[in-house]
Every structure is written in structure tokens, then in C-alpha cells.
Amino acid sequence: MSALLSGEELALRDSVRAFLDRKIAPLVRDHEQAHTFPWDLLPEVYACGYVRGGVPEALGGDEFPMIAQAILMEEAGRCWGSLRTTVNVQGMVARIVAAAGTAEQRERFLAPVLAGRRFGWFALTEPGAGSDAGSLRTRAKRTAGGFIVNGSKIYITNALGCDFGILFARVVGEDDADEGVTALLVDRAESAYGVHDIPHMPLRATTSCELTFDDTFVPETNVLGEIGGGLALGMGAVNVGRLNMAMGAVGLSQACLEESIRFCTQREQFGKPLAAFQLVQQMVVEIATLTETSRLLGYQAARAIDAGEPGRYECSMAKLYCGESAGRAATLALQVHGGAGLMEESPVERYFRDAREATIPEGTSQIQILHLGKALLGQSAMR
Numbered sequence: 014m015s016a017l018l019s020g021e022e023l024a025l026r027d028s029v030r031a032f033l034d035r036k037i038a039p040l041v042r043d044h045e046q047a048h049t050f051p052w053d054l055l056p057e058v059y060a061c062g063y064v065r066g067g068v069p070e071a072l073g074g075d076e077f078p079m080i081a082q083a084i085l086m087e088e089a090g091r092c093w094g095s096l097r098t099t100v101n102v103q104g105m106v107a108r109i110v111a112a113a114g115t116a117e118q119r120e121r122f123l124a125p126v127l128a129g130r131r132f133g134w135f136a137l138t139e140p141g142a143g144s145d146a147g148s149l150r151t152r153a154k155r156t157a158g159g160f161i162v163n164g165s166k167i168y169i170t171n172a173l174g175c176d177f178g179i180l181f182a183r184v185v186g187e188d189d190a191d192e193g194v195t196a197l198l199v200d201r202a203e204s205a206y207g208v209h210d211i212p213h214m215p216l217r218a219t220t221s222c223e224l225t226f227d228d229t230f231v232p233e234t235n236v237l238g239e240i241g242g243g244l245a246l247g248m249g250a251v252n253v254g255r256l257n258m259a260m261g262a263v264g265l266s267q268a269c270l271e272e273s274i275r276f277c278t279q280r281e282q283f284g285k286p287l288a289a290f291q292l293v294q295q296m297v298v299e300i301a302t303l304t305e306t307s308r309l310l311g312y313q314a315a316r317a318i319d320a321g322e323p324g325r326y327e328c329s330m331a332k333l334y335c336g337e338s339a340g341r342a343a344t345l346a347l348q349v350h351g352g353a354g355l356m357e358e359s360p361v362e363r364y365f366r367d368a369r370e371a372t373i374p375e376g377t378s379q380i381q382i383l384h385l386g387k388a389l390l391g392q393s394a395m396r
């Protein structure tokens with residue numbers, strides 16, 4: 014038992030950390046350099062509870078409490094940002110299909126996702142609709158037996174490696190009447206769409222894709238949940254996604270701390286280890302403090318959800334603080350390393366790039382501030 018985690022939770026953390034250190038960490042550098050991802054290892058990763066932990070046992074998942082899912086994300090973030098974001102998106106897809114899918118949809122999409130046999134994308138963001146996701150313009154026009162989809166999505170994580178996805182599109186009737194944003198399951202085997210990677214700075218082993226829909230037919234049986242209910246479904250998943258990103262950022266800060274301690278105790282200048290200099294100690298202590306405070310906020314958000322609360326305020330605050338703190342921790346870790354920190358052979362070069370992602374998807378830091386401001390002050394400053 015520690016002040017923050019029970020004996021069982023600590024044992025989970027230790028076993029997942031040992032698995033990731035042994036099985037995944039040795040592969041990271043090669044995959045980052047080659048821009049590839051070890052999809053074939055995901056079933057083994059899911060056996061720890063990733064993706065499966067967010068789905069009820071009755072639907073084939075492992076049904077972990079949120080605190081256990083938070084620990085898993087923290088450890089994924091400590092090991093490899095590209096893994097953390099991949100399991101986060103697969104977990105979101107699984108949770109949405111579990112929550113809103115029909116029995117047939119769950120059989121077709123959820124069961125193979127939980128087994129690590131199929132992988133799905135989550136496509137909300139568009140060139141003209143980022144923070145203001147509700148203004149999306151991709152249209153799904155009703156036609157006999159389904160919809161004709163036109164539009165495009167950007168920055169869609171790993172769409173190149175997936176064979177289906179959840180598309181958020183505005184359903185319009187044959188008379189052009191707007192029926193609202195709706196989630197559609199789009200299966201590559203039956204619906205043709207374009208997909209290409211947009212080269213990007215962080216998370217080099219993932220793809221960040223543009224999807225294009227040009228008169229793409231999607232069958233009516235692929236509507237996920239209610240017509241017009243898409244934004245509520247997507248935003249429900251984003252709340253847990255925010256906590257996952259926050260915990261991934263805690264893990265990244267922890268990695269910055271460990272690597273900084275390792276480096277500054279080994280390297281000597283002026284006849285002493287760097288660790289003996291007060292200004293270096295100051296940087297290491299700041300990383301440690303940011304890591305611990307981030308962890309407290311993340312675990313608090315997870316405990317709030319486990320206590321049956323919505324946890325929206327806590328998840329927003331954790332996303333804001335942990336994301337910004339990871340950026341600062343990575344900047345300091347790089348500085349502790351001097352020139353070595355800018356070289357690709359040092360992990361802190363990757364931590365620095367990956368930390369920049371923590372403040373943007375699932376609602377930027379500014380958007381979290383606006384959510385928190387509204388909760389505290391009762392006034393929306395969004396528009």
C-alpha cells in the first residue's frame with residue numbers, strides 16, 4: 014500500500030511496467046526510425062488490460078476500474094508515446110461500439126477489436142472543424158439502403174493501419190434537411206475512402222491521416238447509436254480520452270525524470286558528476302515535482318469516475334495540467350542532457366517531440382481552460 018495506490022494497484026503497475034520494459038521498450042527506437050508499428054504484438058499488450066479494460070465483462074471486455082486503466086496509460090506513456098496513443102484510440106473505438114453498437118455491430122467490430130484482430134480509427138476533426146468539432150461539414154446524405162458520404166477528416170490517428178473506423182458526419186435527408194451529427198461505422202471492405210499520412214513531428218510510429226470521402230456509400234445498418242446522437246457519443250469517449258492523455262503525460266514526465274537522473278549521475282564535467290551542481294539539481298527537482306503533482310491530479314480524476322461521478326472537471330484539469338507539465342518536464346530533461354538531448358540516439362529527443370502532442374488532441378489546453386472556467390464561473394467563454 015502506498016499513499017496513492019493499494020497493494021493490488023501497485024502490483025498491476027509493476028507487472029505492466031516489467032512487461033513493457035521487457036517486450037516493447039527494446040523495439041521503440043527501430044520502429045520510430047522506420048515509422049512502423051508492431052501491430053502483431055497488440056494482442057499480448059491487450060492481455061495486460063489495455064483496450065479490453067474499458068469494456069464490460071458482459072460484452073467480452075475485462076472491465077477494469079478507471080484507476081487501473083489510468084495506471085495502464087501512465088505506464089504506456091512512460092514506455093512509448095506511439096503505443097499510448099494507439100491503445101487510447103483503440104480503447105475509445107471499443108468503448109463507443111460497446112456503448113452504442115447493436116448485437117450485430119458488436120459481433121462484427123467490437124469482438125475483433127478486443128482480440129487485436131481489427132483496428133479502428135476515430136474521425137471527428139476536419140480541416141475547418143478542430144476545437145469547434147460541432148461545426149463539422151462532412152455530409153452523409155440519405156439514399157436507398159444507406160448514405161452517400163462526402164467530405165474529409167484530418168489528423169486521424171493510425172487510419173492507415175486500420176480497416177474500419179467511426180466517422181462523425183452530418184446526416185442530411187434527401188430534401189437536404191439537417192438531421193444532426195451521427196456516428197457511422199465505415200468498413201473498408203464495403204466502403205471506399207481515401208487515406209494518406211500527413212508527415213508529423215511527434216509519435217513517429219503512428220500515422221496521422223487525412224481521410225477523404227467522395228460519394229462513399231455507407232449502409233444504413235452501420236449507424237452507431239441514434240441519428241443526431243453522434244456528438245454526445247464522441248464527447249463521452251473524449252472525457253476518458255482526456256484522462257488517458259493526462260496519464261500518458263504523467264508517464265512521459267516520469268520517463269524524463271528517470272532518464273535525467275541516469276544521465277546526470279553518470280556524466281561528469283568540471284571533475285564532478287552533473288548531479289552535484291545545484292542548477293542541475295534544480296532542474297531534476299522541478300521535473301520530479303511536476304511528475305508527482307500531475308500524478309495526483311490524474312489519479313484523483315480516475316477515483317472520481319470510480320466513485321460514480323462524471324469526472325469531467327477533474328479530467329479537464331488533469332489533461333490541462335499533466336499535458337503542460339510534460340512539455341516543461343521534457344524541456345528540462347533535454348536541458349539536463351545538453352547537446353546529447355538533441356540527438357536521436359537519446360530517448361529525451363523523442364520525449365521532447367512527443368510531449369508537444371500532450372497539449373493538443375482531445376481538446377487543447379485552451380479549450381480545457383474554457384471548460385474549467387465555465388464550471389467555476391458559470392459563464393461560457395467559448396464563442
Ligand SMILES: Cc1cc2nc3c(=O)[nH]c(=O)nc-3n(C[C@H](O)[C@H](O)[C@H](O)COP(=O)(O)OP(=O)(O)OC[C@H]3O[C@@H](n4cnc5c(N)ncnc54)[C@H](O)[C@@H]3O)c2cc1C
Binds near residue numbers: 102142144168378383
Ligand atoms: C497527433 C494528433 C493526433 C490526433 N488524432 C485525432 C484523431 O484520431 N481523431 C480526431 O478526430 N482528431 C484527432 N486530432 C485532432 C485534434 O483533436 C485537434 O488537433 C484539436 O482538437 C485542435 O484542433 P485544431 O488542430 O483544428 O486547432 P484549432 O481549433 O484551429 O486551434 C488552434 C489554436 O486556437 C486555440 N483556440 C481555438 N478555439 C479557441 C477558443 N474558443 N478560445 C481560445 N483559444 C482557442 C486552440 O487552443 C489552439 O491553440 C489529432 C491531432 C493531433 C495533433
